[in-house]
Amino acid sequence: MKYTDDFVKPFGNRISRSSLFFTRLTVKFSKMFFGKRSEPLDLVAIPKGEVYKNFNVLTLVCRDDEQAMIDPETGKKLKYEEINPKKSLIIGTIRMGFGHWRIAIALASAAHSLGIKSYLLDLMSFQNTSIAQSIKSLENKYNLFSRLSQKWKWFNNHIWENVTSKTSLGLDSSLQQRLLSDFFVPAFEKIPKNIPIVAAHPWVGHAAVLNGCDRVVSMIPDNLPLAFWLAEGSIHTVQSPSAYMGYRTLINMEKKYPIQNCLKDEEIILAGHYVDYELKANIAVDCKARLQRMKKKEPRRFLLTMGGAGAQALKFADIANYCKDYINESKATLLINMGDHEGRWQILKEHLDKDGIGYTMHSDWKKTQKFINSMATEKITGVHIFLHKDFYAAVYATNLLMRQSDFMITKPSELSFYPIPKLFIQRVGRHEAWGAIRGSEIGDGTKEVTTPDILHRVLKILIEEDDLFKYNINSIIHNDKIKTYDGALEVVKIAMS
The missing domain is CATH 3.40.50.2000 (Glycogen Phosphorylase B;)
Incomplete structure (x- = not known):
């Protein structure tokens, strides 16, 4: 898969020079606020929290993060183990809002019922890294605007409705998330390349693909087809027939130039509703x-x-x-x-x-x-x-x-x-x-x-x-x-x- 600097044609489709310029500019300014990119994270697995008690899910933490390994109930340090790719998968998410986390729990529940061992990778959990700090900054802005949209009708109708649909619709949005996700690659650099990774957020999917992981599944939650959710190089799953048609044909996602290449049928699957x-x-x-x-x-x-x-x-x-x-x-x-x-x-x-x-x-x-x-x-x-x-x-x-x-x-x-x-x-x-x-x-x-x-x-x-x-x-x-x-x-x- 091409590195981010060379990635200018999402799924082989051309976007305008102006869209490419402003996309790169937006990402550049964002990264300026995030700070220096983190060094590769050395991750290990610990049996922590309710998600372990309920679904036997091991949580991935940094090997040198002593605080993250403390059991909040006993105050004792938990024993860790190395990531084992045999009959297991990684569920990648971000603790941004409730939706991505809820979908991750549904996956953990399903994996547990099928006898599959799962590891939870939450990009927001690495608190002392620029990865978590950048996502937290974006989450705060999203929450602020979401609340404002419920109080101020004009803002909702003229600004927020457009931001949450049109801004994320075009293929330049997929490109933007690709460029931005390069910032999150350090979380995947020391993970076994052959372990399946299920992404409950496109940043996880992009970062895993950029790192060379060859078994990446991107879960698309939205029923409205938005290029924001597409992570080229992964298999995409959707919840409904209308979403399948929309994403399969990249409907309304063109940016100045017409769509020449659709998603291949092996790149998208109608899975059904993501339910525990x-x-x-x-x-x-x-x-x-x-x-x-x-x-x-x-x-x-x-x-x-x-x-x-x-x-x-x-x-x-x-x-x-x-x-x-x-x-x-x-x-x-x-x-x-x-x-x-x-x-x-x-x-x-x-x-x-x-x-x-x-x-x-x-x-x-x-x-x-x-x-x-x-x-x-x-x-x-x-x-x-x-x-x-x-x-x-x-x-x-x-x-x-x-x-x-x-x-x-x-x-x-x-x-x-x-x-x-x-x-x-x-x-x-x-x-x-x-x-x-x-x-x-x-x-x-x-x-x-x-x-x-x-x-x-x-x-x-x-x-x-x-x-x-x-x-x-x-x-x-x-x-x-x-x-x-x-x-x-x-x-x-x-x-x-």
């Missing part, structure tokens, strides 16, 4: 439990999920206020996962207190898991807030709560593809719109609801009546039969073949 094995394997059981709660007239359980940027606090306050009487009458229960957003929780708390809405706080991970388990057999009422400092717990609480919930209220992000009835609230970026389109078309979610009056109307129907609820459940059962939710399992099989 535990959720996939228990679809029938969970749907049956939902229908039984419906027949017993138990409170409808709504799971509200805060995104990684923390942009939905005011929408959650509006939903809670509208559902106040339903909650008091035991017709609705709200399960609000705030993730690790302490600041956003304070905003929501002010509104709940002002509106006289009581709540129960869950912030101890062990007790949270015990409570969620109890929901399988007990009637749950009121409003429950979930807030955890640990990043894994902040993300995975949603996965656990999904099995015990009736509806999930979420923006149409990576959660669009999960097997639970979904009410889609306003997107945070235009690229997310197609997640809601996918969910509504296959019947396991609503259309995107963008205004409070429509949201309230939909909530009223979902709480007081059963027809939409039953339709969503029947659609999920049908989708499961045709293996719609098998994507994570398929990705692991593709990586290992």
Whole structure:
């Protein structure tokens, strides 16, 4: 594969000189702020955290990073082992928002169910390197603009919608990520070249390919085809037929010159939805439990999920206020996962207190898991807030709560593809719109609801009546039969073949 300086024709397609110039200029300025490129990282594997307890995943850390090897529970140094490429794979991600991390967990779950050993490589975890510092800087800006888009309508309509769709659409975006990813190559330089690497973010895919790794799979989460996600030299997987067609033909990705070369059929695979094995394997059981709660007239359980940027606090306050009487009458229960957003929780708390809405706080991970388990057999009422400092717990609480919930209220992000009835609230970026389109078309979610009056109307129907609820459940059962939710399992099989 060509080195970054020689890479000027993504997939053999020409882009304009002006696009090439500005792309290189943007990357050059970015790298100036990142600082000196890190030396090659010498990585080893340790059995650390909940991801090891749940899925036997070993976390990759620097050999000389004593602090990273400390077990937070015991305070003792963990024993490490070398990376062994035999019957194993590396799951590469970045802890930027919740989506890329959630997809990585889905892969870990699938690999564990298939008896495949997995290593977790999180570019954000190498705290004392320019790799993590650069990603953190970009994440802070993304989160700021995401929150601003929810507060300022003009900014959202005229700036953020374009940034999250048109800016990432053209092939120059793929080139830009390629050039930028050269900065992340040090994380891969001492990794065995023959171990499969599954990338939950294009920076991982590009960096692995640039390092000469020959078994790289790039997972594309977006249903809207964007060149941003393409990492030439890897195999790409998508979640839906429309995404397959769009990426296969590089639709609308030309930059001045027409597309001459499409992706080859062996370079892209329709895998299905990236869903954890535990959720996939228990679809029938969970749907049956939902229908039984419906027949017993138990409170409808709504799971509200805060995104990684923390942009939905005011929408959650509006939903809670509208559902106040339903909650008091035991017709609705709200399960609000705030993730690790302490600041956003304070905003929501002010509104709940002002509106006289009581709540129960869950912030101890062990007790949270015990409570969620109890929901399988007990009637749950009121409003429950979930807030955890640990990043894994902040993300995975949603996965656990999904099995015990009736509806999930979420923006149409990576959660669009999960097997639970979904009410889609306003997107945070235009690229997310197609997640809601996918969910509504296959019947396991609503259309995107963008205004409070429509949201309230939909909530009223979902709480007081059963027809939409039953339709969503029947659609999920049908989708499961045709293996719609098998994507994570398929990705692991593709990586290992």
